[in-house]
Amino acid sequence: MLExxxxxxxxxxxxxxxxxxxxxxxxxxxxxxxxxxxxxxxxYKGERVMLPQxxxxxxxxxxxxxxxxxxxxxxNSIKKALSKNEKRIKDIKIQVLTDAKTPGNLNIDxxxxxxxxxxxxxxxxxxxxxxxxxxxxxxDE
Numbered sequence: 001m002l003e004x005x006x007x008x009x010x011x012x013x014x015x016x017x018x019x020x021x022x023x024x025x026x027x028x029x030x031x032x033x034x035x036x037x038x039x040x041x042x043x044y045k046g047e048r049v050m051l052p053q054x055x056x057x058x059x060x061x062x063x064x065x066x067x068x069x070x071x072x073x074x075x076n077s078i079k080k081a082l083s084k085n086e087k088r089i090k091d092i093k094i095q096v097l098t099d100a101k102t103p104g105n106l107n108i109d110x111x112x113x114x115x116x117x118x119x120x121x122x123x124x125x126x127x128x129x130x131x132x133x134x135x136x137x138x139x140d141e
Contacts, residue, residue, distance in 0.1 A: 030114065033088050034123050037110060040085045041078065041125055056081035063130055066106065071096040078108060090115045104130035 010032065017024060043055035057077050064070050075094040082092050089112040099105040108125040 030119070030121055033086065033114065033121065036086050036088075037082060037123065038125065040081055041108075041127075045081070054085055058127065061127075061129060066098050066104075066129060071098075071106075074106075074108075078110070082110070082112070088115055089113065089121070104128055 015024060040054070041056050041058050044059055045055040045057050046052050048054050058074065058081075060077075061070065061074050074096045078096075079092050079094045082089065082094075091111075091113040093111040095109040095111075097107045097109060099107060106127045106129050108127055109122065110125060111120065111122045113120055
């Protein structure tokens with residue numbers, strides 16, 4: 001139990017209220033690590049004034065091509081951000097995959113090892129690299 005305490009416990013992200021108790025829900029251990037990864041990837045680097053190096057540069061890739069070079073650059077950028085900002089994980093492996101059914105939708109497969117107990121963990125983070133262009137009128141009728 002002491003091992004899991006070391007991994008952290010705090011308010012669930014995003015915040016939720018427990019309907020039965022009316023209290024704010026908490027998360028701990030591996031769940032907290034996944035929430036941290038999500039928060040790192042969704043935070044623009046420089047967005048947090050007191051922690052300007054916190055976050056990732058993932059949103060720099062919005063509207064980029066989905067060629068293999070860009071996907072590799074994204075994977076390297078994500079790995080660097082997680083290595084720097086989430087010290088509870090190691091052996092981070094990132095794979096960025098396109099979704100054939102939904103153009104512009106990427107699935108970022110994140111594999112890692114929890115440093116405290118050597119358990120493997122993984123999550124898939126969806127990322128939308130392009131807005132889908134609709135079939136509306138462009139006004140040149």
